[in-house]
Structures are given as C-alpha cells and as structure tokens.
Amino acid sequence: MADMNMIxxxxxxxxxxLKEDPNVxxxxxxxxxxxxxxxxxxxxxxxxGAHRVFDSPLAEGGIAAIAMGMGLNGLRPVAEIQxxxxxxxxxxxxxxxxxKVRHRSGGEFTAPxxxxxxxxxxxxxxxxxxxxxxxxxxxxxxLKVVYCSNPYNAKGLLLxxxxxxxxxIFFEPKRCYRGPxxxxxxxxxxxxxxxxxxxxxxxxxxxLEQARVVQEGNACTVIAYGTMVHVAEQAIKDSGIDCELIxxxxxxxxxxxxxxxxxxxxxxxxxxxxxxxxxGFGAEMSASIQERxxxxxxxxxxxxxxxxxPFPHTTEWDYMPSPQRIADAIKKTQVE
Amino acid sequence: xxxxxxxxTAPYTIGxxxxxxxxxxxxxxxxxxxxxxxNRPDPATCTSDExxxxxxxxxxxxxxxxxxxxxxxxxxxxxxxxxxxEYMMRLxxxxxxxxKMQRTGKLSFYMRSFGEEAIAIAQTMALKxxxxxxxxYRQPGAQFVRGRDMVSMICHCIGxxxxxxRGRQMPVHYTYKxxxxxxxxxxxxxxxxxxxxxxxASAYQGKDEVCISWLGDGTSAQGDYHxxxxxxxxxxxxxxxxVVNNQWAISTHSNLATGGKTFAERGLAYxxxxxxxxxxDFLALYSITQWARQRTEAxxxxxxxxxxxxxAGAHSSSDDPSAYRPNDEATCWPGGDxxxxxxxxxxxxxxxxxxxxxxxxxxxxxxxxxxxxxACEFGDLASGPYPPxxxxxxxxxxxxPWHIQEQREELGK
Numbered sequence: 001m002a003d004m005n006m007i008x009x010x011x012x013x014x015x016x017x018l019k020e021d022p023n024v025x026x027x028x029x030x031x032x033x034x035x036x037x038x039x040x041x042x043x044x045x046x047x048x049g050a051h052r053v054f055d056s057p058l059a060e061g062g063i064a065a066i067a068m069g070m071g072l073n074g075l076r077p078v079a080e081i082q083x084x085x086x087x088x089x090x091x092x093x094x095x096x097x098x099x100k101v102r103h104r105s106g107g108e109f110t111a112p113x114x115x116x117x118x119x120x121x122x123x124x125x126x127x128x129x130x131x132x133x134x135x136x137x138x139x140x141x142x143l144k145v146v147y148c149s150n151p152y153n154a155k156g157l158l159l160x161x162x163x164x165x166x167x168x169i170f171f172e173p174k175r176c177y178r179g180p181x182x183x184x185x186x187x188x189x190x191x192x193x194x195x196x197x198x199x200x201x202x203x204x205x206x207x208l209e210q211a212r213v214v215q216e217g218n219a220c221t222v223i224a225y226g227t228m229v230h231v232a233e234q235a236i237k238d239s240g241i242d243c244e245l246i247x248x249x250x251x252x253x254x255x256x257x258x259x260x261x262x263x264x265x266x267x268x269x270x271x272x273x274x275x276x277x278x279x280g281f282g283a284e285m286s287a288s289i290q291e292r293x294x295x296x297x298x299x300x301x302x303x304x305x306x307x308x309x310p311f312p313h314t315t316e317w318d319y320m321p322s323p324q325r326i327a328d329a330i331k332k333t334q335v336e
Numbered sequence: 337x338x339x340x341x342x343x344x345t346a347p348y349t350i351g352x353x354x355x356x357x358x359x360x361x362x363x364x365x366x367x368x369x370x371x372x373x374x375n376r377p378d379p380a381t382c383t384s385d386e387x388x389x390x391x392x393x394x395x396x397x398x399x400x401x402x403x404x405x406x407x408x409x410x411x412x413x414x415x416x417x418x419x420x421x422e423y424m425m426r427l428x429x430x431x432x433x434x435x436k437m438q439r440t441g442k443l444s445f446y447m448r449s450f451g452e453e454a455i456a457i458a459q460t461m462a463l464k465x466x467x468x469x470x471x472x473y474r475q476p477g478a479q480f481v482r483g484r485d486m487v488s489m490i491c492h493c494i495g496x497x498x499x500x501x502r503g504r505q506m507p508v509h510y511t512y513k514x515x516x517x518x519x520x521x522x523x524x525x526x527x528x529x530x531x532x533x534x535x536x537a538s539a540y541q542g543k544d545e546v547c548i549s550w551l552g553d554g555t556s557a558q559g560d561y562h563x564x565x566x567x568x569x570x571x572x573x574x575x576x577x578x579v580v581n582n583q584w585a586i587s588t589h590s591n592l593a594t595g596g597k598t599f600a601e602r603g604l605a606y607x608x609x610x611x612x613x614x615x616x617d618f619l620a621l622y623s624i625t626q627w628a629r630q631r632t633e634a635x636x637x638x639x640x641x642x643x644x645x646x647x648a649g650a651h652s653s654s655d656d657p658s659a660y661r662p663n664d665e666a667t668c669w670p671g672g673d674x675x676x677x678x679x680x681x682x683x684x685x686x687x688x689x690x691x692x693x694x695x696x697x698x699x700x701x702x703x704x705x706x707x708x709x710x711a712c713e714f715g716d717l718a719s720g721p722y723p724p725x726x727x728x729x730x731x732x733x734x735x736x737p738w739h740i741q742e743q744r745e746e747l748g749k
Contacts, residue, residue, distance in 0.1 A: 057566055059563050061529070061559050062563030065530045065564075066529065068530045069529070070533045070540075072518060072530065075540060092526065097521060106500045106501040108519065
C-alpha cells in the first residue's frame with residue numbers, strides 16, 4: 001500500500017499496463033517527454049521508451065483514428081485527450097467508427113482502446129476546460145463509459161478499462177487529481193491520509209459495471225460520480241440526514257441493481273452531476289428508477305446538476321452543484 | 337491537367353465542372369503526358385522533392401497505342417496480366433449483375449466500380465498477402481485478388497442469413513478479415529487516418545506489413561485526409577495513401593473540391609513522395625504500388641498517390657449523372673477504359689485475342705450467375721429470410737450487457 005493522489009495512482013496503472021502488456025502504447029498531446037499537462041504520464045516515456053509513450057500532433061480526430069487503427073491491428077492503445085472539452089474533433093471517429101466496428105464487421109474486427117480524458121469543473125477553466133461531456137458518449141452503443149472519483153478506484157478502473165476488449169471512454173475528474181473536493185474552493189485538502197488514497201502498488205482491478213456504496217443510510221439515496229461524489233458527501237453531512245451515497249463509477253453499463261436496491265430501501269433519491277440537466281445521465285437514471293421503483297418512491301426524484309448553459313469562468317461556483325444545493329434537494333425529498 | 341473552370345459572376349470563386357448537360361464534352365482527345373516523360377526514382381533513396389514533377393505530371397506505362405513503355409514499366413509476365421484482366425472483367429460483370437438485381441429489389445442499394453476496376457485490383461496484386469487493405473466503397477475488387485468467394489460477397493450484398501456482417505450494413509460495405517480486407521464504413525475518409533494507425537501497429541510489432549487505403553477527390557476535403565498525411569509524415573509508418581480522383585463526388589466535380597492544381601502535390605508539403613498516376617492504366621498502377629511497397633521495405637514509410645481516373649458510372653444506384661454532366665462524358669475521357677486498355681495491350685503483344693476474351697467473359701458471366709443463384713438460396717432482401725433479429729443485440733460489446741439483454745427480451749426474438 002502507498003499513499004497516492006489520483007495522478008500517481010493513474011500513473012501507476014499506466015506503468016503496470018506498459019510493463020505487463022507489450023501491446024499497450026500511450027500517446028496524446030504532451031504526454032511523452034513532458035508527461036502530460038496534469039503529469040499523469042510523467043516518467044513513462046523514460047521508463048518504457050519513446051515508441052511506447054509519445055507525443056502526437058495536435059489533432060484529436062487523428063489521435064482517435066490512429067488509436068482505432070492500432071486497435072484493429074493487435075495493439076491496445078491508451079490515448080489521452082488533454083481535456084474532455086477537446087474530444088469533439090474525435091467524435092466522428094469515436095461514435096461512427098470505434099463504437100461500431102465490432103458490430104458492423106460481424107465481430108471480425110475489434111478495436112480495444114481507452115481514451116483517458118480529464119473532465120469537469122472547479123479549476124477556473126471557463127467554457128472549454130470544465131465540461132463534463134459523459135452523456136455525449138453514454139448515448140452511443142458500443143462504448144463503455146467510466147468516471148472515476150478517487151485514487152483507489154481510478155487505478156483499478158483504469159486497469160479494467162485498458163484490459164477490456166471494448167472501447168472505453170475514461171473520464172478523470174481533474175478537480176480531484178490532487179485532492180478530494182468538498183465544494184469549498186477556499187479549503188481544498190490533498191489526498192494525503194484519505195482512506196481512498198491508500199492504493200496497492202501492484203495490479204488490481206475495480207470491475208466496470210459496478211457502483212460503490214460510499215456510505216450506507218436509510219433516509220435518502222444520493223447518486224453521484226466524479227467530483228460530485230465528494231461534494232455530495234459534504235452535503236449529506238451538512239444536511240444531517242441519514243443518506244446512502246452511491247458512486248456510480250461506470251455509466252455504461254451502469255449498476256442499476258445497486259441503485260434500485262438502495263432506493264427500494266430509502267424510498268427517496270437525489271441524483272447529482274456537473275453536466276447540464278437536459279438529457280444528462282441523471283435523466284436516464286431518473287427514468288429507469290421510476291420504471292423500477294415507482295411504488296417504493298415516497299417523493300419525487302431530485303436532480304442537482306450544472307445549468308443548461310455554457311460553463312462559466314468566474315462564476316463557476318454558482319454553476320456547479322454545491323453542498324448547499326444538494327442538501328436542499330435532500331431535504332426536499334424528506335417532505336411527506 | 338485541365339484548367340479549372342470557375343464561374344465569373346460570383347463575388348468569390350465558385351468552381352464548376354468542365355461540362356454540363358447539353359454541352360459538348362471535349363477533353364482534347366488524349367493525355368499530353370506520355371509514359372516516357374517521368375523517371376522512376378530509387379524508392380530506397382528518393383526524397384519528396386524528387387517527385388515534384390511526378391506529383392504534377394502523370395505516371396503512365398501504357399501509351400495511347402497500348403504499348404508498355406518507359407522506366408515505370410513493371411515488365412509483368414503474361415500470366416499476371418491475364419490474371420489482372422480476369423479480375424477486372426469479373427468485377428465489371430459482377431457489378432452489372434448486382435445492379436440488375438438491385439432494380440428488382442433483391443438488394444437495397446449498390447455501387448459499381450465501373451471505370452475504376454484497375455485500381456484496387458492492380459494495387460492489391462502488387463502488394464504481399466500479409467498487407468492490410470483498408471478500402472473505401474469502390475475497391476471491392478481487392479477481395480477477388482485475396483480469394484474471396486463471390487457467393488459470400490453476394491450474401492453480404494443481399495443481406496441474407498449467410499451475410500458475414502449479419503445484415504447490419506448496407507450492401508458493398510464488405511468485411512473480409514481472412515483477406516486482411518478491413519471493414520468498410522459509410523462515413524467517407526475515416527479509414528484513411530485509421531490506416532496510418534494500422535501501419536504504425538505493424539511497424540511497432542516489427543512485421544513486414546503495409547497498409548493501403550483509398551479515398552476520393554471529394555473526400556480529400558475531410559480532416560481525416562489531412563490527419564492521415566500529417567500523422568504519416570510525422571511517424572513514417574508503412575502506409576500507401578491513395579486519392580482516387582475520379583473527378584466526381586456524387587454531383588460535385590473536383591473543381592469544387594479544391595482550388596489546388598493536383599491532389600498529388602499536397603503530399604509534397606508533408607514531405608511525402610507523391611505521384612499522380614494514370615488510374616486506367618493497370619501497369620502504371622501496379623508499378624507505382626510496387627514502388628511504394630519497396631519504399632516501406634527500405635524503412636522510409638509513406639507514399640501518397642493521386643489516381644487520376646473517371647467515374648464512368650453513377651455514384652450509386654440512387655444517383656442519376658445525366659442531371660449534372662453530359663451523358664457521353666465518360667467516352668470522351670482520354671484515359672479510356674481500364675479493361676479495354678489492358679486487353680489491347682495483351683493483344684498487341686500476342687498473348688490474347690478476341691476469341692479468348694469472349695470465352696472468358698462468357699465463363700465469368702456463368703460463374704457470377706451460378707454464384708448469384710447459390711447466394712439467393714440463403715435468402716435475399718426482397719423475400720428473406722434475413723439474419724435473425726437477435727443479431728441486432730449481439731457484438732455491440734464483447735458480451736451482451738444487461739440493458740441490451742433486457743431490450744432483446746423486450747423484442748422477444
């Protein structure tokens with residue numbers, strides 16, 4: 001065990017993959033010599049060689065296509081899209097090509113690959129360094145969509161993603177790279193000493209398709225992923241209400257059973273994500289929950305999300321779900 | 337190279353095709369470029385600068401009289417040339433049968449390779465069997481070279497129970513892994529940059545493999561084309577990147593696709609050796625591809641080729657070219673017909689004659705008909721049977737996840 005922040009734990013997962021599987025290659029913008037703008041790939045080029053960890057030209061559409069070609073021909077590429085906001089030049093390659101090639105070729109060709117991409121707000125990144133575009137990918141059959149939240153699940157989920165034979169979009173909550181974020185920008189702790197920063201140094205996996213119950217409770221189920229797991233944790237504390245907190249971890253395929261079982265117990269539900277509300281993944285969960293739990297629900301399902309607007313720069317704390325907004329939503333579910 | 341025609345009335349430049357319906361198509365009779373104009377540089381030492389004239393001229397082997405000439409003559413033995421002729425004839429007859437059947441509803445849609453048969457066939461023949469073919473939709477002929485059975489190809493086109501892609505894709509979107517022919521998809525150009533990744537993987541694994549890919553003059557406006565050239569230029573993997581300039585992207589003439597002079601010379605800016613080749617000249621296509629493969633064997637990576645040809649038929653079964661170009665334009669095209677040109681050459685060197693040609697055509701016609709009938713025994717689009725509906729839900733992921741399993745159960749099939 002070692003005390004790792006999320007950057008270190010992701011780096012450890014990548015290093016293990018490079019060591020254990022000669023078919024793993026890593027590339028993307030600035031990931032080689034420099035080690036990535038967030039330093040997730042630091043030292044890997046030096047250790048494993050420039051042919052296995054290299055900088056690519058600045059073209060996300062090209063990066064995605066190259067990754068697909070490599071995947072078709074026996075490699076297991078792990079490409080970094082420097083910010084999730086910049087994934088859209090690659091969207092055609094991901095949605096029309098990578099996601100469909102297994103199906104369209106009758107299973108003759110597959111492209112196992114992972115796109116890692118930092119997502120979400122809280123770093124004063126404005127419109128284009130803050131978005132959380134997971135729903136743009138959960139709507140595409142053929143992709144698995146993962147969103148880690150802490151050093152432990154980041155490493156285990158990334159190893160699962162790389163070893164998965166399906167293409168995976170792997171979102172990393174950049175606000176939580178160096179510490180959990182509890183919704184107070186003036187008080188940002190590091191991961192040091194946090195139980196989820198206790199990370200095995202060797203290989204382990206956190207299975208895709210499995211949610212994590214962060215804390216058990218009986219009065220309300222709060223579902224979140226990424227940075228919002230920690231903000232929700234704070235909100236639950238602030239509300240003083242006995243909530244069950246679920247960290248979804250994988251969005252496609254999501255762990256509906258864990259969610260449904262929890263709501264059958266609590267009868268109440270709050271869904272939290274940073275992305276805009278309309279057609280967000282919360283809408284999908286909300287619809288599924290009412291299909292499965294209609295007669296168990298004691299109150300309307302609440303969604304606390306980013307607004308249906310572009311992500312702002314200076315006013316980001318009024319955009320992102322805050323502990324206050326989430327706590328208010330929890331309280332709303334308690335009204336008979 | 338003909339002068340680009342543009343509208344003079346617009347406030348900015350609007351390209352227009354050389355001829356519109358009602359106008360007399362006249363390309364000046366024959367190409368001014370001749371087989372002996374251009375040298376064949378050493379692929380193991382050639383720089384992109386040495387191909388400047390090749391990117392602006394036209395690499396040819398067969399002259400206007402069907403004689404093979406110049407440094408680019410690959411000096412193929414007669415068996416190889418007759419094999420190429422047979423594949424091209426087979427593709428044309430196959431296409432004709434399919435388009436007839438499309439008219440009867442046996443398949444939903446079809447795309448012929450009419451006038452472009454030499455391209456994928458000559459190029460695939462010039463490669464090695466371990467090389468990867470990453471085609472667009474007008475290179476199905478490569479599958480003949482790689483030994484694919486026509487029955488299997490037809491089963492795909494008519495979407496029956498034996499379609500190896502299980503009725504999921506439109507006709508002509510072939511997949512043939514055994515022949516290293518990678519799955520075709522409809523979005524144009526995406527394969528071009530993927531091909532660079534395939535080639536990088538081959539290089540990474542230390543294998544003597546090349547990846548060849550094609551896209552059209554219209555598609556070369558896509559970002560994927562430029563990604564491909566730039567990544568190929570940067571990493572220099574063993575890839576052969578072809579722009580098939582058949583001059584027409586559905587109704588959009590290449591005069592509207594670019595303001596540049598040739599497509600080939602774009603590659604020079606990426607420091608990739610670039611050639612413009614007569615796309616109806618089987619021998620020139622074979623030769624240029626051989627050159628490109630030799631270049632990869634020397635460890636020097638990519639070659640960029642503009643294949644100058646003419647789309648003699650409609651874009652697809654849904655298209656009517658008489659609405660936007662003169663009906664006789666194809667016959668006025670100086671590049672002629674690729675099958676006729678190789679046939680004339682073979683006759684001129686005394687290894688072929690009209691009688692052999694007719695016999696072969698008849699035999700192929702019979703083979704195609706036999707294959708067609710056999711394929712129809714497994715069903716066709718008009719009357720089924722189709723692949724089972726359960727194939728909607730399989731192979732989306734390696735294993736069927738719960739939500740897709742539930743949806744399959746909801747359909748109840």
